[in-house]
Amino acid sequence: MREADIRAAIQAVRSGALSRRAFIARLTAVGLPGPMAAALLPMSDAAGAQTGKPFYEPVRRGGGGALRMLFWQGPTLLNPHFASGSKDQAACRLFYEPLVDWDRDGNLYPMLAQEVPSLANGGLARDGRSVTWKLKPDVTWHDGKPFTADDVVATWEYARDPATAAITHGSFRSIQVRKVDALTVRHEFDRPTPFWVDAALHCVLPRHLFAAFRGATSRDAPANSRPVGTGPYRFVDMVPGDLVRGELNPTYHQPLKPHFDTVTIKGGGDALSAARAVLQTGEYDFAWNLQIEDEILRRLEEGGRGTLDFAHGGHVEFLMLNHADPWSEVDGERASPASRHPVLLDPAVREALALLVDRDSIQRFLYGRGGVGTANFLVNPARYTSTRKGLGHDPARAEALLEAAGWKRGPDGVRQRDGKRLKFLFQTSVNATRQKVQGLLRQAAQRVGIELELKSTTASVFFSSDPGSQDTATKFLADLQMYQQGRNGPDPGRFMEMFCSWQIASRENKWEGRNVIRWRHERYDRTFRAAEVEVDPVRRAALLIELNDLVCEDGAIVPIVYRPAISALTRRLRAPISGWTVETAQIADWFKA
Known part of the structure; x- marks a missing residue:
């Protein structure tokens, strides 16, 4: 494709005559990698349209009063590079920022960067x-010191x-970050890297x-x-x-923002009480992560x-x-990577455990709009979604499998x-919907001769x-556990690293693996390494789908439902929220109408 044709296509996207998807498909058809094709396009401003229209037009900084947010999981730390839970990540984003982030439509927009890098610029x-x-x-920085390239380099040195x-x-271990000048840095890769934005999505720390x-x-x-x-x-x-x-930053680099004078994230309670505090009483402006039965949400609305x-x-x-043994110690460490379950x-x-999951009932009677049954771990966008259907719900087959494998019923x-007995400790977080899913699985397990505590x-x-707690999900001192895992951005490359052998959580890495x-x-490790360097978008998508199939078909995990991020907002609150990053990523754009 000639340069003139590319420029004409970009203009067609700007005018609305050509969709972004069609543009990317047109360029990948002539050999340009998908991420590079996407990088040619102008990115939207915050949650605005492709024309660059901002989410709202502020007239002054502050004046919005107090923003009251209810997180039924209270934040416990405020270093984004240690924040393994989304409630900690959301709290960190009140104060810290990355170079770029994802908007609601999965487009990149600049934060601490002047612009999103592209071939065109x-x-x-x-x-x-x-x-x-x-x-x-x-x-x-909030203490008045200037933000420079030295901070970006120091963050790389810190995290790697x-x-x-x-x-x-x-995200940082295999790249080099070079200071070009006081306000320019270069990320260098030792090979062609399709997901070149990865490290820029993480918050910068003050050197x-x-x-x-x-x-x-x-x-x-x-x-x-x-x-x-x-x-x-x-x-x-x-x-x-x-x-x-937190309180308004009077020197914030985005003009006339933020709108609110103060912000409070209150923790405690549960998802249902959080939803009621916004939808029913109006005591709070925002409630986070509403994993609640859909029938209840509809009544509250x-x-x-x-x-x-x-x-x-x-x-x-x-x-x-759990593939390690949580009930024995190796050099004083339970669930040590050196042990095997x-x-x-x-x-x-x-396989028997996977056959006990009744996704249809869980979706129909518990999640409704808030959860769609899936047999795949990797879902959305469609190009990365496997066609595998999974084993389905079949307790009779599960019982036959166990019988054939020599697992006989005791008295x-x-x-x-x-x-050895088929008795397992099954843990999760306190949440009414999760407890009901636990109950359904325990009933199904009991019918086939498995006891779940x-x-x-x-x-x-x-x-x-x-690291001192014995009850964290990362330590996983149980046989089974269940929760939600989300990813930062529509590209699942780094997300799928969570099952690689070098990411195993242990005492050595303070259980941050x-x-x-x-x-x-x-x-799986070999396939992930191949996907890291594959620039052809079709072949790379196939490798990522293969990763999904390997971890699911081995029975290492059992996907249950795909969940959109559900939040409650008071009628006056306007908040651009992206499902591709934490809810507070664009907190500077929140306002009350």
Whole structure:
């Protein structure tokens, strides 16, 4: 395709005569990698249209009063590179910002970067081996010090150090970040990299506060709990697991923003009480992550005080099977990567557990609009969705499998073999819908001779990153667990690294490794490495689908439902929320009409 033809196609997108999808398809058909084709297009401003129309036109900074947000999981830490739970990530985004982020439609928009790099503006190298980021001038940290390229480089050095034990380590470990000048950095890759934006999606930390705490002393930094960022709000105070408060940043780099004078994230309670506090009483302006039966949500909506927002992304509720032994110790560590689970490594047991999940009933009677049954972990966009249908719900087949594998019923009805019993501890966070799913699975398991002991832990503890707690999801000191996993952005490349062997959570990495099921699969590792460097969008999509199929068909996990992010907003609150990042990513654009 000639340059003149490309420019004409870009203009057609701007005018609305050609869709973004059609544009990308046209260029990939002539050999240009999909991400590079997308990078040629102008990105929308915040949640505005492709014409660049902003979400709203502010007339002055502040004046909006207090923004009251209710998170039934209270934030426990405020370092975005340690925030393994979305409630901590959402709190961090009041104060910290990345170079770019995703809008509701899955388009990139600039935050601390001046613009989104592209082939057209010279930021993206044609060989896919580097990307140059121009930083916004005149941005300051909350303590008044200037934001520069040194901060971006220092964040890379901090996160890539294995001893730091950052959950973002995978995004930084294989790149080089070079300072070009005070307001320019270059990300360099040792091979063509289709997902070149990965590291730029993570929040930048101030060098002057974190450089001395890189590596083994990373948890000692005072700023871990007293953030100093560039974001629209400045830190006031925090009570871990209870509340976080911020105040308007008077020197925020986006003109006339933010709208609200103060912001409070209140934790505690449950999803239902949070929904009521917005939709029924109006006590709060916003309620987060409403994993509630749809019938109840519909009744609450009838009160007329608020509305529900469904932000579609890639969030999946799924069952996890522990491949390590949570009941024995290796060098003082339970569920050590050096151990293997005494029962769940049996393929017949894993397949039987998968056959017990009744997705149709879970969707119909519990989730409704809030959850669509799926047998795949990787969902949305459609180009990355596998055609596999899974095993379906078949308790009779599960019972036959266990019988054939030598698992015989004992006097109490629980199956056993070689002195081992099919009795498992099944944990999740405290949540009414999750507890009902647990109950359905326990009933189905009991019918086939499996006993499930149910455990639920307060969400603020379960999803915390406290290395001293025995009840966190990352430690996974149980046989089975269930929760939602979402991803940052429509590209699932980095997301699927969570099942790679080098991501296994352990004491050595302070349980910040993303592979909490401690699953090892050589073919999966090889396929992921191939997807990392495959620039052909069709072949890369096929590799990513293969990753989904490998982890699901092995029975390492059992997907249950795909979940849009559901939030409640008072009638006056206007909030652009993207399902491809945390709900507060565009908090600077929130306002009351």
